Amino acid sequence: MFAANRTASFAKRAFSSSSRQNTRVAVLGAAGGIGQPLSLLLKLNPLVSHLSLYDIRLAAGVAADVGHCNTPSKAVGYGPEDGGLEKALEGAEIILIPAGMPRKPGMTRDDLFNANASIVRDLAQAAAKVAPKARLGIIANPVNSTVPIVAEVYKKAGVYDPKRLFGVTTLDIVRASAFLSGIAGTQPKETDVPVVGGHSGPTIVPLLSQLPAGKKVVEEGGETLKQLVHRIQFGGDEVVKAKDGAGSATLSMAYAGLEWADALLRAMNGESGVKLCTYVESPLYADKGCEFFSSPVTLTSEGTVGEIHPVGDLHPSEQALLDECLPALAKNIEAGKKFMA
Ligand code: NAD
Numbered sequence: 371m372f373a374a375n376r377t378a379s380f381a382k383r384a385f386s387s388s389s390r391q392n393t394r395v396a397v398l399g400a401a402g403g404i405g406q407p408l409s410l411l412l413k414l415n416p417l418v419s420h421l422s423l424y425d426i427r428l429a430a431g432v433a434a435d436v437g438h439c440n441t442p443s444k445a446v447g448y449g450p451e452d453g454g455l456e457k458a459l460e461g462a463e464i465i466l467i468p469a470g471m472p473r474k475p476g477m478t479r480d481d482l483f484n485a486n487a488s489i490v491r492d493l494a495q496a497a498a499k500v501a502p503k504a505r506l507g508i509i510a511n512p513v514n515s516t517v518p519i520v521a522e523v524y525k526k527a528g529v530y531d532p533k534r535l536f537g538v539t540t541l542d543i544v545r546a547s548a549f550l551s552g553i554a555g556t557q558p559k560e561t562d563v564p565v566v567g568g569h570s571g572p573t574i575v576p577l578l579s580q581l582p583a584g585k586k587v588v589e590e591g592g593e594t595l596k597q598l599v600h601r602i603q604f605g606g607d608e609v610v611k612a613k614d615g616a617g618s619a620t621l622s623m624a625y626a627g628l629e630w631a632d633a634l635l636r637a638m639n640g641e642s643g644v645k646l647c648t649y650v651e652s653p654l655y656a657d658k659g660c661e662f663f664s665s666p667v668t669l670t671s672e673g674t675v676g677e678i679h680p681v682g683d684l685h686p687s688e689q690a691l692l693d694e695c696l697p698a699l700a701k702n703i704e705a706g707k708k709f710m711a
């Protein structure tokens with residue numbers, strides 16, 4: 371539910387005559403470590419009719435490559451020349467933004483702020499002008515701050531609709547499912563852990579007590595719980611360290627990005643009650659300075675933010691994590707807003 375199981379619905383949709391299967395998706399940063407596998411996965415998704423792949427380098431090559439996959443959608447690559455960004459955005463209904471620098475060992479996501487804030491701002495300015503009604507999924511880090519930056523860009527352009535802006539935190543949910551099922555011996559797809567808050571270290575708050583397998587681990591406490599929570603919060607660092615200077619998570623992020631996009635596509639294609647944890651403008655902790663917060667969100671039939679659900683019952687250890695998350699997240703949000711002030 372929180373990261374949305376695609377496999378069964380893929381098969382169902384392929385034979386459904388009511389599916390509209392005609393959504394135009396744009397990926398900005400399509401030639402990067404995330405952008406390439408994400409573009410491939412989107413090319414394979416039967417609900418996507420057209421893929422616009424933009425990057426400052428190599429996008430034409432990526433489009434030519436994925437374009438040879440014999441699925442019905444069309445893939446077109448655009449570079450920055452000849453108004454390529456605007457062309458890529460024309461008619462886009464979903465825009466994913468993985469453009470930006472990844473971390474190297476020793477860096478925090480906040481260390482990416484200086485490099486990525488202006489990249490995301492500039493891309494958002496173009497999106498606000500050309501495709502203001504598109505649903506936007508922000509992958510570029512630091513997500514806690516880049517999403518507020520995009521909101522400010524859209525406000526300045528007079529086209530902000532908070533229901534269309536999402537931070538993609540799905541990788542945290544995917545990791546929580548993978549790591550908990552590894553301990554509990556459960557099926558990952560049936561081990562659906564809500565993860566709330568933001569997307570960096572202590573702002574990532576897994577709510578393990580809300581499913582039976584996780585509740586057992588939480589109630590037993592001790593080292594197993596401590597290590598599991600740490601691994602979910604710092605899974606990104608695990609990949610950065612293992613890649614040893616060659617970047618951060620790309621393949622698992624492409625998988626998570628597809629899960630996020632597929633949730634929107636399914637909602638737009640008539641599936642009701644599609645629910646996922648995602649970082650949106652939220653009233654839940656706005657009084658604590660967290661105007662943006664990730665919690666379970668039910669999508670509307672337009673693939674936009676519908677009901678924003680509260681975090682639900684928390685074990686005292688989870689309440690402690692949430693208490694630690696909120697001030698850190700508030701600072702990240704403030705940094706994004708300040709950048710745009
Ligand atoms: P990468 O360096 O491999 O790819 C980034 C791509 O962005 C490159 O192809 C580059 O040419 C392109 N780019 C740079 N400036 C651009 C611009 N102005 N317009 C269009 N394209 C531009 O990096 P990556 O590993 O793909 O990671 C991308 C971002 O995603 C990083 O900021 C990383 O931290 C973040 N990330 C987020 C999550 C998440 O869970 N949200 C997970 C993993 C990585």
Ligand code: LMR
Nearest residue numbers: 473511605606607618619
């Ligand atoms: C992740 O969680 O893997 C990403 O945010 C990339 C990173 O820098 O850790």
